[in-house]
Amino acid sequence: MKRRALLPALLLLTPMLLGADEPMLVPDVSQREVEIQYSFTGADLLLFGAIVYPDGRRPKKPADIMVVLKGPDQSITMREKQKVAGIWVNADSARFRSAPSFYAIASSRPIGKVVDERTAAIYEMGVDKLQLSPSSLNDSAELDRFQKGLIDLRQRSGLYVEQQGTVEITDGVLYRARLPLSARVIVGDYTAETFLVQDGRVVAAAVRDITIRKSGFERFMAVAAEQWPFFYGLVAMMLAVGMGWAAGAIAKRF
């Protein structure tokens, strides 16, 4: 995990180490904190910012922007159903150590036209480029199948999002992208990375952190269920008995 994180980190640093000749990104997000409340049905995050070129010189060929929003990594077990003796049961399984719980990417043009395969793989640009770190002994064809299954599943539940060509760039210096957060997102620290790509090369990158947390009643419930399970269970029991009894008592009056 450490080593894997180091490579992109170094690459992110390169443009800065090269000095003031390279352009810079000044990114921001519409919400640094997303609160999950009783009416939470998902949210739209606006990721926007400015591209600052040295001396204000804009290149002749317009640059591209990619925005990646990533949730906390999870260690997961995936199971695949197969038909055994007439019924569908979980047969094969694979484990992945670092599957992002949420991943959304937006780009100003189709990803394949902006960067080549190699660059896309390095920066994890695109749902099919996610590095999931398999930790079980499956052969590569199997892992491939599982990875495709995961992507398909999560794309349909809105946890993995790919929106190619949706980043708007105004006058070559201002960009904005809108990414949907599904209602199924988990709480935790998210990162919003922005990449400036020129001629298939990442020339600038910047990161903003976003925190997603439950608030108020929802937070209280989640904490109570974990921290005070006995009282939580007691409340659930009393609630059920109380409501059942009350309904009976009310019904008797009519």
Place this chain on the structure above:
Amino acid sequence: MDLYLPIANLSVNALVIIALGGVVGLLSGMFGVGGGFLTTPLLIFYGIPPTVAAASAASQVTGASVSGVVTHMSRGTVDFRMGGVLIAGGVVGAGLGVLIFRLLQAIGQIDTVIGILYVLMLGGIGSLMAKESIQALIVLKSGKKIQARKRRHHPLVAAMPMRWRFYRSGLYISPLAPLLLGVATGILTMLLGVGGGFILVPAMLYLLGMTTQSVVGTSLFQILFVTMATTMMHAMTTHAVDLVLAMLLLIGSVTGAQVGTRLSMTIRPEYLRVLLAAIVLLVAARMALGLGFRPDELYTVEVR
């Protein structure tokens, strides 16, 4: 009206869940069953994680059975001694259920086992009920009386050592028999989120040979306490009880149960039982198809 469920981690349409609880409550009021056998599969079908569905459905069954127990207690149709033994077994069973639940979860077969259990249980009991209720209907139509089945317990029950008197049930049998029955239903309650009235009522009638009057009251009494214990065990072990979800289900089901009770007084019990048998068989068939057909989702993700 969307509402976020803090434990299930997703938002649901509150009205749909209340309606679901209402329909289940209606049935439970009409037929005197808890209705958990419908709640859990419907919740899973709606997209609630199976564990959360089973854990929260148990508390709905509690709510649905309370007023029934109160009524039966005032009529004196609860055998407390029998109920106590059943509950003791039920709590042990729920404890065993926790272990089985964890084991199955670890090897990834919990969904399949839940599915198969549903098909076997509902299919078996549904056909039994269908056969009997249709016979009853024929009797009703033709006016002929079939000879009443002689009330007696199963030879296996008679062979068990140590005998207790259960006055209200009109029995002198070994307490081990109801204890084992309690254990079996406790396991089912934990795994499936059902009350177990389905298994209990026929087993009390045909295996133990209890008097018909005390069967329903005593089984409701057992269901009430075992579902409470199950809710507690889920809260302590799986942390999967979603109070918001349970609340929504309860609002629907306690109201539905009252309406159902009124309705049941206006319909002939023979027709009611045919109807219930049909519903049970329908659910069983749906679950069986679910096992046999290629599922929509081949993959499942489990976070560790």
